[in-house]
Amino acid sequence: MSANGEISLDGRPTIIVEHLDPELEDWQALEYKCISEECTNSAPQWHFLLSGLPSASDVGKQLSLPATSLTEQSVETLYQGDRRSKVCLLDPKAEKDLSPEDGESFDVFLFGGILGDDPPRDRTGELRKMGFAGRRLGTEQMTTDTAARVTRIVVADRQHLNDISYVDRPDIALPASSGEGEASSESVSMPFRYVKGKDGKAVMPKGMLDLLASDADKDIMDLL
Ligand code: SAM
Numbered sequence: 702m703s704a705n706g707e708i709s710l711d712g713r714p715t716i717i718v719e720h721l722d723p724e725l726e727d728w729q730a731l732e733y734k735c736i737s738e739e740c741t742n743s744a745p746q747w748h749f750l751l752s753g754l755p756s757a758s759d760v761g762k763q764l765s766l767p768a769t770s771l772t773e774q775s776v777e778t779l780y781q782g783d784r785r786s787k788v789c790l791l792d793p794k795a796e797k798d799l800s801p802e803d804g805e806s807f808d809v810f811l812f813g814g815i816l817g818d819d820p821p822r823d824r825t826g827e828l829r830k831m832g833f834a835g836r837r838l839g840t841e842q843m844t845t846d847t848a849a850r851v852t853r854i855v856v857a858d859r860q861h862l863n864d865i866s867y868v869d870r871p872d873i874a875l876p877a878s879s880g881e882g883e884a885s886s887e888s889v890s891m892p893f894r895y896v897k898g899k900d901g902k903a904v905m906p907k908g909m910l911d912l913l914a915s916d917a918d919k920d921i922m923d924l925l
Contacts, residue, residue: 714804714856715748716740716849717788719776720814721827725760727912728816732846735906737766739846743853751814752776776811777831788833791848792825795835803836804856812845812852819892838862841869841894846906850896866897873903875914889913 716736722729733751740747753775754760761771772779780788789807791799811833813825821842829835838851839862854860875887895903 713746713748715750715809716812716852717750717752717776717809718812718814718845718849719753719828720751721753721824722815723755725763726816728909729814730764731906731908731912732844733814734764734766735846736849737770739850739853743857745857747853747857752779753814776828780809785833790825790828790833790835791838791852792829792835793821793837793842794823794825794829795837797836798862799836799838799852799855801855801859801861804859807834810849810852810856812848814845817842817844817893839894841867842892843894847893847895847904850904854896868895868897868903871895871903873910873913876910877914887914
């Protein structure tokens with residue numbers, strides 16, 4: 702980001718997650734790191750920006766993300782006037798689904814940095830009212846990292862939403878937490894849609910299963 706607040710995109714497509722919660726939960730930290738790593742490792746690379754942070758420097762330390770990926774400014778301030786038409790909000794309530802052609806109209810894909818809830822409380826509405834064009838990723842609620850992953854598959858790999866393989870509302874077998882021995886018989890139901898990985902399982906951020914296992918005694922809806 703330059704001194705006057707302009708984002709330097711180097712012509713790269715960009716994922717922006719506007720952080721909408723007062724704090725940064727462990728779950729969100731894993732999701733944000735995962736989005737950032739996938740943006741860096743994709744070919745061509747995508748730029749990743751986490752906006753609307755309570756205090757960018759603290760969160761930066763917590764996430765070990767470069768300063769160029771963090772800002773306390775809201776996307777509403779960053780994208781004004783004509784620049785706003787280049788931003789696509791991924792919105793579960795949008796009328797149109799995202800298509801590969803949208804990669805030609807939009808440079809920036811915007812997501813709500815919100816933990817999922819079931820039923821959804823439509824907090825994405827906080828971004829919708831800023832007036833960005835919206836696109837849906839089908840009818841199922843995705844985690845933020847899944848929504849970003851699916852967007853890159855549609856826009857960069859030019860795959861249609863319906864051609865992507867998903868795992869819906871999986872029951873995830875948890876690893877044994879430390880001190881419990883090898884196996885755990887516990888599982889947790891995740892009320893979201895995920896991309897299906899090559900192993901047939903839901904693709905999740907690194908560390909998410911361990912976090913789920915360590916929090917297994919809590920109600921899942923208190924964590925998401
Ligand atoms: N329950 C949330 C709400 O109140 O809006 C949805 C949060 S979802 C975990 C986080 C973000 O992922 C959303 O703000 C949206 O940008 C994106 N997202 C998730 N599922 C989506 C879908 N089916 N279509 C479009 N965007 C989606």
